Structures are given as C-alpha cells and as structure tokens.
Amino acid sequence: MLYVLKRVLAVIPVLGIVAVIVFLLLHLSPGDPAALIAGDTASSDDVERVRQLLGLNRPLHEQFFSWLWRLLQGDLGVSVFTGLPVAQMIGQRIEPTLWLTFLTISFAVLFAVPMGIIAAWKAGTWIDRSLMALAVLAFSLPVFLIGYLLIFGFSLGLGWLPVQGFHSLSEGFIPFIRHLILPAVSGGLVYMALIARMTRATMLEVLGEDYIRTARSRGVGNTRLLLRHALKNAAVPIVTTIGLGIALLLGGVIITESVFAIPGIGRLTVDSVLRHDYPVIQGIVLVVAAVYVFINLAIDLLYTVLDPRIRY
Amino acid sequence: MKRATFLKSLLPLAAAIVATLGTAPALAQGKVIKMIPGGDLRIIDPIQNASYISRNHGYMVYDTLFAVDSKGQVKPQMVDTFQLSADRKKYTFTLRAGLKWHDGAPVTATDCVASLKRWGAKDVSGRLLMAEVASMDVVNDSTFTMTLKEPFGLVLDALGKPSSNVPFMMPARIANTDPNQQITDATGSGPFIFKKDEWVPGNKVVYLKNPNYVPRKEPADGLAGGKVVKVDRVEWIYIPDQNTALAALTNGEADIFELPQADFIPMLQKNANIKLAADALGNQGWLRPNHLLPPFNNPKARQALQYLVNQEEYLAAAGFPDQFRVKYCGAYFMCGSPNETMAGAEAFKGQNLERAKQLMKEAGYNGEKIVVLTPSDPPVQAAAAMVTVQNLRKIGVNVDAQAMDWSTLLGRRAKKDPIDKGGWHIFHTYSVGYDVVSPVNNAYLQGTCDAAPAGWSCDKTMEDLRMAWAREGDAAKRKKLTDDIQKRAFEQTPYVNFGQFFWPMAYRSNLKGLIVTGIPVMWNVEK
Numbered sequence: 001m002l003y004v005l006k007r008v009l010a011v012i013p014v015l016g017i018v019a020v021i022v023f024l025l026l027h028l029s030p031g032d033p034a035a036l037i038a039g040d041t042a043s044s045d046d047v048e049r050v051r052q053l054l055g056l057n058r059p060l061h062e063q064f065f066s067w068l069w070r071l072l073q074g075d076l077g078v079s080v081f082t083g084l085p086v087a088q089m090i091g092q093r094i095e096p097t098l099w100l101t102f103l104t105i106s107f108a109v110l111f112a113v114p115m116g117i118i119a120a121w122k123a124g125t126w127i128d129r130s131l132m133a134l135a136v137l138a139f140s141l142p143v144f145l146i147g148y149l150l151i152f153g154f155s156l157g158l159g160w161l162p163v164q165g166f167h168s169l170s171e172g173f174i175p176f177i178r179h180l181i182l183p184a185v186s187g188g189l190v191y192m193a194l195i196a197r198m199t200r201a202t203m204l205e206v207l208g209e210d211y212i213r214t215a216r217s218r219g220v221g222n223t224r225l226l227l228r229h230a231l232k233n234a235a236v237p238i239v240t241t242i243g244l245g246i247a248l249l250l251g252g253v254i255i256t257e258s259v260f261a262i263p264g265i266g267r268l269t270v271d272s273v274l275r276h277d278y279p280v281i282q283g284i285v286l287v288v289a290a291v292y293v294f295i296n297l298a299i300d301l302l303y304t305v306l307d308p309r310i311r312y
Numbered sequence: 313m314k315r316a317t318f319l320k321s322l323l324p325l326a327a328a329i330v331a332t333l334g335t336a337p338a339l340a341q342g343k344v345i346k347m348i349p350g351g352d353l354r355i356i357d358p359i360q361n362a363s364y365i366s367r368n369h370g371y372m373v374y375d376t377l378f379a380v381d382s383k384g385q386v387k388p389q390m391v392d393t394f395q396l397s398a399d400r401k402k403y404t405f406t407l408r409a410g411l412k413w414h415d416g417a418p419v420t421a422t423d424c425v426a427s428l429k430r431w432g433a434k435d436v437s438g439r440l441l442m443a444e445v446a447s448m449d450v451v452n453d454s455t456f457t458m459t460l461k462e463p464f465g466l467v468l469d470a471l472g473k474p475s476s477n478v479p480f481m482m483p484a485r486i487a488n489t490d491p492n493q494q495i496t497d498a499t500g501s502g503p504f505i506f507k508k509d510e511w512v513p514g515n516k517v518v519y520l521k522n523p524n525y526v527p528r529k530e531p532a533d534g535l536a537g538g539k540v541v542k543v544d545r546v547e548w549i550y551i552p553d554q555n556t557a558l559a560a561l562t563n564g565e566a567d568i569f570e571l572p573q574a575d576f577i578p579m580l581q582k583n584a585n586i587k588l589a590a591d592a593l594g595n596q597g598w599l600r601p602n603h604l605l606p607p608f609n610n611p612k613a614r615q616a617l618q619y620l621v622n623q624e625e626y627l628a629a630a631g632f633p634d635q636f637r638v639k640y641c642g643a644y645f646m647c648g649s650p651n652e653t654m655a656g657a658e659a660f661k662g663q664n665l666e667r668a669k670q671l672m673k674e675a676g677y678n679g680e681k682i683v684v685l686t687p688s689d690p691p692v693q694a695a696a697a698m699v700t701v702q703n704l705r706k707i708g709v710n711v712d713a714q715a716m717d718w719s720t721l722l723g724r725r726a727k728k729d730p731i732d733k734g735g736w737h738i739f740h741t742y743s744v745g746y747d748v749v750s751p752v753n754n755a756y757l758q759g760t761c762d763a764a765p766a767g768w769s770c771d772k773t774m775e776d777l778r779m780a781w782a783r784e785g786d787a788a789k790r791k792k793l794t795d796d797i798q799k800r801a802f803e804q805t806p807y808v809n810f811g812q813f814f815w816p817m818a819y820r821s822n823l824k825g826l827i828v829t830g831i832p833v834m835w836n837v838e839k
Contacts, residue, residue, distance in 0.1 A: 030716070030734075032723025037355060037494070039362035040722075040741060041436065041476070041755035043763045047726050049492040050360075081354040082513045083496045092512050151559050163559040164551055261551040261560070263515030271352065271514045271552075274689075275719050 004301070011293045018289045019071070022282055023064050031276040032056075033080050054080050067282065076286075077279035079272075086283035089268065096166040097264035099176075100256065101249040103184035108191035109242060115192070116199020116238075117226055123204055131196065139193035147186040147259035154182060164261035179262075187256040191245045198241045202234035209233075235306045243299035247292050342544030343839055345823075347832060348557045349548045350571035353517050356506070357494045359431050362476035364744065364831075371535075371833050372519050372546070373414075374480035374500035377405065377424065378472030382534035382829070384650060384749075386472035389528065389536060390419070390481060390501070400463035400785070407454040410526045413483050414499045421456035425449075426487035428458075428471075428479060433491040435477035436755045437470040440782055465785040466752055473753060474535055474831070475746035503527070503539040503835050504546060517548040519834070532827060532836040539835040542825070546834045561586065561818060567839065569818040570832050573691060574631030580818045587821050590636065590814035591830030593646055593745025597626060597696055597810035598756055600767040602737050604728055606676065613675035614805035617738075618660040619668035620703045623811035629695040630813070638812040644757065644801050645794065647812055649749040653791075656799035669707040679710050683731055685739040686713045687721045696740040696810055725766040739766070740810070744830050751781045751797045756807045769806040 034051035035042070042050075051057045055066070070077055076086035119131040155163045161182055167175035206212065207230055215229050254266030265284060272280040303310045351365035358370030379389040388394065392408040411419035425448045432442035444464040450456050458467065471479055481487075481501060489495050498506040504519035511517055527538035549566060551557040554573045561569040562583065572580060580586050599617060607613035627637040641647040642657030682704060686697040701713040714736075716724065721739060729735040748754050757778070758764040759771025777800060781793040819826060824838045 030724060031720040032726060033719075035722040035726045036719050037361055038492075039476070040743075041362050041747075041765045043760075043765060044726060044728065044768075045763065046434070046492060053490065053493050079354075079513070082356075083494055084511075084513065089513065093514075148555060151556070155563055156559055159563070163563050163565055164556050165549065165560075165565070258553050259556055261515075261549070261553065261556055263512050267514055267552070274717055275354065276723070 007297045022285045026278050027060055033276040076283040079277050079280050081277050086279050093265045093268045096262050100253055103180050104188040105246055107184050107188035108195055112192040112195035113199050115196040119200040120203035135193040135196045138189040143255045144259050150182045150186050166262045183256045183260040195241055199238050202237050206230045206234045239302055247295045250291055344545045345543050346547045346549055346566045347568040348551050348566045352514055352550045354513055356498050359434055359477055360494050367476045368832055370478055370480045372504040373498050373506050374502045379536040380472050380474045380534055381536040386468045387536035401460045403458045405456055411501055412524050413501050414505045419501050420453045421450045423484045424481050425456050426484035427481045430487045430491045431479040437473050437753045441470040464783055466782045475744055503541045515550055519546045534829055541835050542838045567820045567823055572818050577633050585821050586818050588816040588818050589828040590816040591828055594812050594814040595742050595744050596748045596812050597742045599740050599808040599810050602767055603769050610675040611804050612671045616668040616671035617808045619664040621808050621810050622663035626696050626699050626810040627813050629699050630692045632813045636814045641812040644798050645749050646745045651750055651794050653795050653798050655795035656802035665707050681712045682709050683712045683736045685721045685736050686715045687718045689718045692742050693740045751778045771804050774800050
C-alpha cells in the first residue's frame with residue numbers, strides 16, 4: 001500500500017516537469033494561433049488585437065503561471081479556437097480512444113497469445129515458420145495501408161461494415177461494434193505480431209526449463225503443460241508487452257483514428273498541434289502522461305500477482 | 313427448464329434488444345443529410361473569422377438583410393422593403409414580419425444595426441461602407457435608417473455580400489461583442505439551429521431544422537429567395553483523410569463531399585451514383601509578394617512575377633482536370649463575372665522568363681536569398697509554391713523554399729520583419745470568386761499599407777480609385793474605373809493571379825434541389 005502511495009505521489013513531479021517542458025516547447029515553436037483565428041485577409045492590427053484578447057501578448061512566465069494557477073484549481077482552460085473547455089473536449093474524445101484501445105488490444109491478445117504458444121510448441125516446424133511469417137508481415141505493413149485494404153474489401157467490396165465514424169455504446173451495440181471492427185483489426189495486427197513474437201520467445205525459454213521436462217516426464221498433458229505450467233511462468237514479459245501496447249495505443253492511435261475518422265484523443269492532439277491550440281495540447285499531454293504513469297503502476301502491481309516472488 | 317431450452321427462449325428477446333439498440337438513433341433523427349465539409353469548424357463566429365468553414369456555418373444559422381441570386385443580383389432577404397431618399401444619402405430598411413431568433417425573441421432593427429456595426433469593423437467592404445456612413449438609426453422595432461455622408465453606389469452590394477465576411481444578422485446582445493473576440497452563442501434567425509451540445513470539434517457539427525423560420529415566398533435562387541428546409545437534420549462529418557472521405561461518399565455514408573481532392577475528380581465522374589457540380593465563378597489563385605522587402609518593394613520585381621507565371625502550369629500541378637480550369641484568365645475580377653476586363657492584361661499574357669529575369673535585375677536584385685513560404689498541407693497552395701520555386705530558380709533567383717504547415721505559415725506571414733529576423737518574400741493562397749469579383753471586396757487588391765492583408769500593399773492611387781468605384785452610381789463610369797483599377801493593378805502588382813479553377817462538390821445522385829453556389833447551403837435540398 002505504501003508502495004502504491006509512493007508511486008502515486010511520484011507522479012506529481014513527473015507531471016510538473018512534463019507541464020513545463022510542453023508549455024515551453026509549444027510557446028517557443030513557430031506558429032501563431034492569433035494569425036490563424038484572424039484569418040486569411042486580416043491586417044496586422046487585427047492579428048495583434050486577437051492576440052491581446054487571447055492574452056498571448058503577455059510575457060511567457062505570466063502566461064505559464066496563470067495556466068498553472070488555473071490547473072491547480074482543476075481548470076484545464078478553454079480552447080483558443082472553439083472557446084469550449086479543454087476538459088469537455090478531452091471528455092468528448094476519450095470514449096472512442098478507450099474503446100478502440102480496448103478492442104485493439106483484445107483482438108491482438110486473443111490471436112497473438114495462442115499464435116505464440118503454438119509457434120513455440122511447434123518450434124522449427126512449418127507451422128512455426130508460417131505463424132512467424134504472418135507476424136512479420138503484420139508487423140511490416142503500415143497501419144494506414146491495412147486500413148485502406150480493409151475498407152476496400154469489407155466496406156466498399158462486400159458492404160458489410162462502415163467505412164468511418166464512431167457510435168457510442170449508448171447509441172446501440174450493433175452500430176457501436178460495426179464501426180470499431182475494422183479499426184481494431186487494422187490497428188491490432190501490429191500488436192498481434194509483437195505480442196505473438198514475444199510470447200513465442202518467452203515460451204521457448206520456459207519450455208526448456210527443468211521443471212517442464214520433469215512435468216512432461218510425469219505425464220502431464222500438453223494443454224495443461226502449456227497453459228498452467230509454461231504460460232503462467234512466461235506471463236511477466238508478455239504482460240509487460242501488452243501493458244506497453246496499451247500505453248502506446250492510448251497516445252498513438254492517431255493513424256487508425258485518421259483513416260477511420262474516429263474522433264479520438266490522437267486526432268484531437270494532431271489537430272490542436274497543427275493549430276497551436278496551446279491549452280488543448282497542454283491538457284492532453286497532462287492527461288496522457290498521467291495515464292501512462294498509472295498504466296505502468298498497474299503493470300508493476302500485476303507482476304506481484306503473476307509472480308509471487310516479486311515484492312516491492 | 314433445461315439450460316439449452318432456457319437459452320433458446322432468450323434468443324428472440326436478445327435479437328429484439330440488439331435490433332432496437334441498432335436502429336433507435338436512426339428512427340429518432342428523421343431525414344438527415346450528411347456532408348463532409350472542406351474544413352473543420354473550429355470557430356463559430358463568421359464575423360471575427362473569415363474562414364470559409366465559419367462562413368458556411370453562418371449560412372446555416374444566420375440570415376442576411378440582402379442576398380445575391382444565381383445571376384449575381386442583390387435581392388432583399390430579411391428586408392421586406394427599402395427606400396432611398398431623393399438625394400441618395402438615406403436608406404430606410406423595413407424588416408419582414410415574423411422574423412424570430414432561435415430563442416424565440418423577435419428580430420428587431422436594433423439587432424440589425426448592432427450586427428452591421430460589428431461586421432463593418434471587420435470586413436473589407438464593411439469598412440469601406442462604414443467610412444461613408446454618417447449614422448444608423450432605429451426608427452421602430454422593424455425599421456432602421458442608414459444615412460450616408462455622400463451618395464455611395466454599393467450599399468446594397470455590401471449588405472448582400474455573399475462571402476467572407478458576410479453581414480450576418482445576430483441578436484444585439486451578441487453583436488455587441490468586440491469584433492475581434494469570438495462569440496460563443498450561435499443564436500441566429502437562419503433556417504437551421506446549431507446544436508452546440510452535439511458539436512465535437514474535429515469531428516461533427518449538427519444543425520436542426522428551425523421550425524420557426526419564415527422563408528420568403530419566392531423560390532430559392534442562388535443565395536436569395538425562399539430558404540425552405542426539407543430535411544430535419546444536417547450533420548457535417550469532418551473526415552481529414554481524403555481517401556476515407558471518398559470511400560464514405562462512395563459507400564453512401566455521406567451525401568455530400570464538399571471539396572474532393574482534385575485528382576479524385578476523374579474517378580468521381582465515372583461513378584453513376586455520384587454527381588459533380590461547381591459554381592460558375594470558381595476560384596482565383598494568388599501569389600502574394602511582400603511589398604515591404606526588397607526586391608519586391610519595387611514594382612518591377614513584382615511585375616517580374618507576372619511574367620514568371622504560366623497559369624496552366626499552376627493549375628495542372630494542383631491536379632485540376634482541363635474542364636475544371638480556365639485556360640487563361642487575365643482578369644483580376646474573375647473571368648465570367650460582371651467586372652471581367654482585360655484592360656492592362658495583354659502585356660503580361662503568357663510566361664516570359666527572360667523578361668522576368670531582366671525586370672528582377674532592373675529592380676536591383678543581385679542574388680540575395682528569396683524566401684518562399686512553402687506549405688505542406690493545403691494542396692493548391694502547396695502545388696503553387698513548388699511551381700513558383702521552380703520558376704524562380706529557372707531565372708537564376710537564389711530561392712530559399714521554407715517548408716511548413718499552413719498554420720505556421722499564417723503565423724509567419726504576419727511578420728513584417730526583415731529576412732534575417734523571420735521575414736518572408738512570397739506566399740500563395742486562393743480565394744473563391746465571390747471574394748474577388750469587385751474592386752471593393754477583393755481584399756488583396758487593397759493598397760492600405762499596414763491595414764492591408766499580409767504583403768502590405770501600399771498604393772494611395774489604388775485606394776482613391778477603389779473609393780471612386782464604390783461611390784460611382786453610373787454603370788458606364790464604373791466600367792471605366794474598373795479598367796483603370798485593373799491597369800493600375802498590373803502596373804503595381806499587389807498580387808499575381810496564378811489561375812482560375814473550379815472546385816466541384818460531389819454528391820449522391822439521390823439528392824434533389826441542391827443549390828450550387830460555391831457555398832454549401834442546405835435549404836431547398838431533398839433526399
């Protein structure tokens with residue numbers, strides 16, 4: 001418990017450093033939201049007036065402390081473009097990203113773990129080589145290409161699934177799942193390949209251990225041997241890979257979100273960066289950094305469940 | 313009950329629940345039109361922001377006092393009747409009866425005066441008009457007057473201005489906001505109501521039919537006439553990836569694709585379920601030099617840019633098929649518009665690289681670095697910049713093509729600094745025909761120095777001519793002034809027209825009554 005508390009408290013300075021770096025990077029990089037808001041035909045005076053109204057003409061330290069003060073009160077600010085609260089904008093986008101991440105990683109694990117186990121069990125055979133070739137292929141193909149191919153085949157060709165968009169679960173399960181199948185598969189193939197290779201490598205190592213040989217000599221069946229004896233002991237690196245995959249997906253589903261027009265956090269990040277919408281970018285980075293830290297914490301805690309020898 | 317039997321009995325119930333969950337939203341929404349807009353609506357204030365997406369939002373939510381029909385004629389819209397005094401200095405406008413804001417309050421003359429003042433502080437035509445207005449006075453709830461210092465020939469043209477910034481009418485409580493401060497309340501009196509609670513910036517904008525809207529009796533014609541709404545809901549679905557947008561239209565998930573990438577056009581033309589439609593005027597490409605920095609502070613260097621441009625080269629690079637581009641248009645005010653003229657154009661027709669090289673030399677150019685802002689994202693601007701860079705190099709110019717995204721470019725071009733402090737020499741953009749067709753609303757023609765858009769053209773003669781054009785009521789004299797203005801434009805070259813092109817909208821063939829004006833308006837259309 002003390003460990004958990006320590007880890008949670010350690011998040012605060014991490015987020016503080018992230019906040020300072022992001023703020024400085026954004027404000028020191030070229031680009032001017034005031035010019036973008038004032039528009040194509042605006043005069044310099046118009047741009048300057050917009051800058052004043054947004055408070056962007058104030059000294060950098062003043063802007064930073066003003067933002068920090070609001071942040072300490074739980075206020076992430078408002079978008080300089082839409083005028084909407086940053087928390088609301090992130091809230092609108094978090095659901096699609098969470099569902100997409102969940103389904104992507106579920107798809108990946110569902111196929112990758114059996115693939116890795118079978119490949120390790122049949123190491124050196126044509127089954128192993130075929131599965132690993134498939135994994136290499138899935139890992140090599142860019143996500144956007146897989147996305148376009150899936151759209152071409154399953155949406156435009158067969159007409160089974162929609163091309164784009166997101167429907168919340170509250171709008172009905174069928175539209176919800178129909179809109180997420182193709183994105184989850186296209187994004188999940190890379191992680192499937194990664195987890196399958198990791199599972200195979202770890203399983204191969206474990207299967208060479210003495211206790212496995214002993215279990216086999218005692219007549220333990222293959223299924224029991226693989227799932228109860230080998231997989232359980234190979235689980236720690238696999239779980240680490242899955243955890244990292246979740247963290248990467250939360251911040252990195254931008255390509256999947258763009259190809260399938262899913263309004264998630266990834267697209268909000270890119271849109272905001274392109275427009276220099278400072279409060280939104282700062283809000284997203286803080287939220288994503290916090291999620292990363294907590295996912296890492298969750299993985300660390302899971303280790304103690306999977307391997308009782310691990311203690312903090 | 314056996315377990316299998318029990319599970320079997322649950323199947324119809326589960327199927328019914330799934331079916332209900334799957335179809336409920338569609339049943340609730342009625343007739344819906346889904347459009348993939350050309351941009352993402354980020355700013356809901358079409359006065360503060362002149363972007364076309366904010367303007368298009370304005371046409372959904374707001375109404376205008378006057379509007380132009382398909383022939384470019386200005387017609388009353390919210391206005392019922394108007395009179396001009398015998399000395400031509402006083403207009404009296406009376407609003408139509410029954411106009412209401414979305415919150416149910418009546419539209420009043422006070423609201424309209426406040427709206428005009430806010431628009432007049434931002435828009436290029438509005439500023440010209442307001443400079444001539446002595447006062448605007450409310451007579452009663454439905455009538456106001458506009459008193460001019462001198463007779464001004466363009467009052468109705470300005471009030472019926474079709475493109476950015478459009479004089480949209482807003483309630484006075486909103487219109488009293490600083491014109492540079494974004495409004496947050498989109499209450500209008502237009503044919504649709506903005507559903508702010510369903511707005512997801514970067515993804516979706518939702519409009520509902522305004523049940524209290526009172527359309528004019530005349531049939532819809534261009535942006536004028538009766539704005540009769542025949543659907544319940546319009547959704548703008550922003551899809552940043554052009555391939556996905558194309559697939560969504562092809563698959564019937566969207567009804568309209570506002571600005572398909574130019575190289576998709578031939579593919580769309582072959583699809584029997586898709587129609588293409590472009591407005592008659594099209595768009596004009598602009599190469600804008602920085603008038604503050606040498607060598608382009610010298611008109612000869614700017615004229616050199618005229619000789620550098622082969623319009624066909626630019627439009628081909630942008631990907632527009634032959635039938636969607638004008639082979640050559642020398643008119644500053646668009647070919648096919650009432651103000652089209654070739655005055656002054658003949659000397660600059662066609663590319664002449666030798667002449668361009670000579671003029672650069674005469675302007676004092678001696679191999680210094682020329683910075684061309686080269687955007688990576690908007691396809692037309694990106695292609696145009698690459699062509700200019702190539703042609704400048706052909707005439708021996710030392711070009712520094714600085715690549716950046718469009719938003720960075722917008723920030724960068726606002727800098728008046730010298731080159732070593734982040735300044736620039738050339739950037740490219742384009743404008744829809746509506747914003748170019750007259751000396752008054754063509755923003756980049758302005759010679760107002762610091763008050764002019766980035767590039768800061770400073771030309772008092774041009775300003776005098778523009779003002780004379782605006783004041784002139786006689787058509788023949790105005791035509792003469794149009795010619796004079798264009799001749800002056802070629803001499804001074806505030807910008808170079810790199811070509812006129814038509815960017816068609818693609819839509820599903822089951823849509824009827826779509827009004828094609830270059831602005832995606834959603835009244836009159838049936839599905």
